Amino acid sequence: MSDPTTSILSSLSAALEGAVAKVRPSIVSVHSRRSRASGFVWKAGLVVTADEALAEEGDVAIKLADGTSRPATIAGRDHTTDVALLRFDSAGLTPVALTSRVPALGGLASVVAAENGNPTVALGAVSLVGERWRSLRGGDIDARIELDVTLRHRHEGGLALNASGEIFGMAVLGPRRVLVIPSATIERVAARLETHGRVARGYLGLGLQPVKLDDGVGAMVMSVDGAGPSAAAGIKQGDVIVAWNNERLTGVRSLLRSLGPDSIGSAVDVAARRGGEPVSFKLTIGERPER
Known part of the structure; x- marks a missing residue:
């Protein structure tokens, strides 16, 4: 058997x-x-x-x-x-x-x-x-x-x-x-x-650094591409981004992950602080240049 x-x-x-x-x-x-x-x-x-x-x-x-x-x-x-x-x-x-x-x-x-x-x-x-x-x-x-x-x-x-x-x-x-x-x-x-x-990716034209805030986290703008979409929107070096489309920022990495192919051309509301004072911007996401 x-x-x-x-x-x-x-x-x-x-x-x-x-x-x-x-x-x-x-x-x-x-x-x-x-x-x-x-x-x-x-x-x-x-x-x-x-x-x-x-x-x-x-x-x-x-x-x-x-x-x-x-x-x-x-x-x-x-x-x-x-x-x-x-x-x-x-x-x-x-x-x-x-x-x-x-x-x-x-x-x-x-x-x-x-x-x-x-x-x-x-x-x-x-x-x-x-x-x-x-x-x-x-x-x-x-x-x-x-x-x-x-x-x-x-x-x-x-x-x-x-x-x-x-x-x-x-x-x-x-x-x-x-x-x-x-x-x-x-x-x-x-x-x-x-x-x-x-594969095209979204582009802000910003160099960002995470920073701790009293009420959460933010993304400090360390550099700005003068020809990029953020510069066109009025964002400057030293600004601290605290919210993205009316949602509090949870980190720089999560922000960058949102810049997929479908993000190109979309308009977003950006809330930031400049010298401790609130400022806001309307930004149109661009396409990341070929490296």
Whole structure:
């Protein structure tokens, strides 16, 4: 009589093997200056990888499982969502099919990445599932997904798969945990990078420093871009911003996080103090210049 446990494990193993085999033709290594990462073919001629793992300058190459390398160029990158897009000759490679479905908490998850072009796999579980959130850099991430899995730096940019083999995002290293950039975020950001080379962000033209006030917190204006929207509104160095659209400021970071793509062109009411006296401004958020 056969052991049912053995049968279940064999079936699970075969299912995982099949899921990995399906995505292997899409996985590559991304080599940039003193940096190694993983990536996947998003569309013909385009690879998505983790922006954080991509060098700021120098040549970029895509290394394949057969040991060959192909040159690549940066089509665009978005530091706030950790998505970078590369152009290269993807002949012989298969684009992935992403699912917008968010995985269930506690479900099995595997990360398929690459090491010098050779596919690698790590198995774990979905340890946290949450709502839409903003990254520390202000990026709009469609769902909070964390994995209980070991991930090396060179495996950042690998694909996150559920037990059915569906690709629900890209695995990256967050502070003390492995995060997943969901497929919905990848599709949205990569499409913008493909056509525009960047994702526009809101711009105030201010250098801000948090300050403690007797009745809360404020943001002191340390510098003003003379050609920026804040200067046009009349904000000056030394002003202390205390409220934004009639809501008390909770911190500089929260203010900057509100400057997403949808904020461009919107008018906001800014309450501040100048020399201890209240002042107010009507400010139209601009578009952050390319750096």
